[in-house]
Amino acid sequence: MKYALTAFIVTLGILAGSASMIAHHGAATFDTGKELVMEATVTEWVWSNPHCFLKFDAKDPNGTVRSWTVETSNPPDMVNRGWTRRSFKAGDQVKVTVEPVKSGNPVGRLLMATFADGRILSTRGPATQGGSEAAPR
Amino acid sequence: MSHRFAIVGLTAAAIVCFSAIAFNQAVRVPGAEYDGDFPNEKPGPAPRRDLTGIWEPARGPGDAIQATGAKNMPDSGRPEHALPFTPEGLKANLANRPAWGPRMVASALSNDPQPTCEPQGWPRIILHNYRTAQILQTPKQVLILYQFNRKWRNIWTDGRANPKVDDFLEPRFWGYTVGRWQDDYTFVAESVGMDERTWLDNVGRPHSWEARVEERYVRRDAKHIDVTLTINDPTYYSKPWVALDRLPLRLQQDTFDIREMECSPSEFARYQKEFAEPAAGVQK
Numbered sequence: 001m002k003y004a005l006t007a008f009i010v011t012l013g014i015l016a017g018s019a020s021m022i023a024h025h026g027a028a029t030f031d032t033g034k035e036l037v038m039e040a041t042v043t044e045w046v047w048s049n050p051h052c053f054l055k056f057d058a059k060d061p062n063g064t065v066r067s068w069t070v071e072t073s074n075p076p077d078m079v080n081r082g083w084t085r086r087s088f089k090a091g092d093q094v095k096v097t098v099e100p101v102k103s104g105n106p107v108g109r110l111l112m113a114t115f116a117d118g119r120i121l122s123t124r125g126p127a128t129q130g131g132s133e134a135a136p137r
Numbered sequence: 138m139s140h141r142f143a144i145v146g147l148t149a150a151a152i153v154c155f156s157a158i159a160f161n162q163a164v165r166v167p168g169a170e171y172d173g174d175f176p177n178e179k180p181g182p183a184p185r186r187d188l189t190g191i192w193e194p195a196r197g198p199g200d201a202i203q204a205t206g207a208k209n210m211p212d213s214g215r216p217e218h219a220l221p222f223t224p225e226g227l228k229a230n231l232a233n234r235p236a237w238g239p240r241m242v243a244s245a246l247s248n249d250p251q252p253t254c255e256p257q258g259w260p261r262i263i264l265h266n267y268r269t270a271q272i273l274q275t276p277k278q279v280l281i282l283y284q285f286n287r288k289w290r291n292i293w294t295d296g297r298a299n300p301k302v303d304d305f306l307e308p309r310f311w312g313y314t315v316g317r318w319q320d321d322y323t324f325v326a327e328s329v330g331m332d333e334r335t336w337l338d339n340v341g342r343p344h345s346w347e348a349r350v351e352e353r354y355v356r357r358d359a360k361h362i363d364v365t366l367t368i369n370d371p372t373y374y375s376k377p378w379v380a381l382d383r384l385p386l387r388l389q390q391d392t393f394d395i396r397e398m399e400c401s402p403s404e405f406a407r408y409q410k411e412f413a414e415p416a417a418g419v420q421k
Contacts, residue, residue, distance in 0.1 A: 028242055028244070029243045029244070029416040029417050030416075048401065048404035048408065049398070049399065049400055049404050049408075050400070050408055051408060051412070074398065076398050077198075079396070080165060081164055101416045101418075103416065103418035106415075107412060107415045107416045
């Protein structure tokens with residue numbers, strides 16, 4: 001068990017290192033390790049420096065719609081992962097996995113987005129299942 | 138018991154190696170070439186006194202993007218990474234509030250001068266975000282063009298000396314730099330006069346007006362340069378320290394187009410207002 005715990009900690013360290021790749025403007029605000037999965041309706045995809053960010057509406061567990069803003073990394077780093085400035089358009093229905101901030105505000109870090117057709121965009125690796133390399137929208 | 142530790146160590150090493158390999162295979166600058174693409178490569182000999190070309194971190198695009206401080210001396214909290222601060226240097230370090238590392242604060246509360254599009258300066262540009270760079274040589278200068286924020290530096294090679302660092306010298310974000318070939322394959326440059334407002338790295342390591350930065354480029358073979366950077370700042374650090382130790386860069390095709398990466402004040406302002414301030418719980 002002790003060794004399994006050691007391996008787990010090592011793995012966590014590696015994942016933390018990976019996370020540091022995608023956000024260079026600070027990690028202090030995030031509730032590290034916590035993940036929220038939401039059904040989102042995209043309102044805007046902002047392709048800009050220092051970080052791109054996605055805006056969407058999603059219902060909280062009480063059914064109240066909240067407007068979220070979640071960041072990714074900068075445009076060149078996102079291109080390296082297969083994302084483009086046209087990865088989302090307003091009205092897209094996507095399932096998003098988000099690491100929220102500690103403050104409780106509807107803000108966080110986008111970890112993954114799954115589209116209705118099964119395409120997945122991840123902030124920690126390349127696009128999969130076609131990703132955003134499909135025809136620009 | 139000892140072999141159990143060995144197994145754990147080997148497992149960890151395998152995970153690290155696998156992660157590095159997987160990263161390099163998965164995340165890459167489109168069109169770039171990395172050492173992992175050429176497993177059986179035997180590069181030709183290094184050309185004499187030649188650094189020209191387009192260069193990319195040889196192990197992958199993230200090899201020299203260092204959020205948590207200088208690559209070889211990150212702010213890890215580990216004893217081997219403790220910097221030899223003088224009392225004055227420690228005081229200056231504590232005055233900086235980075236958004237990364239053990240002392241990190243929310244980015245909206247940080248006094249990091251760089252994200253607001255202020256000049257990042259030398260040597261932070263390569264201790265924080267060493268991305269693709271192009272090197273040009275003229276008879277009297279070595280010029281380096283950096284992808285990050287589209288900055289450039291010039292290193293005088295015409296035999297001049299660096300200016301005397303005194304109260305009359307005009308501070309520069311990018312310092313004053315002269316360089317020379319130590320031998321046919323080793324180019325060494327030294328910078329002085331860096332503006333004290335700049336940080337050395339992304340976790341707020343400071344430098345004083347007396348800081349000297351040595352950069353050493355070893356042309357290892359036809360495809361590689363190894364870069365070492367040493368900080369010598371007796372006012373803030375009791376001895377020189379190596380911030381970058383033989384970082385390998387790989388020569389790219391001469392048709393490789395460096396993508397734009399610019400700091401736009403208006404984009405930053407929007408990011409700050411719509412993301413960073415709500416993330417930190419800042420009310421305005």
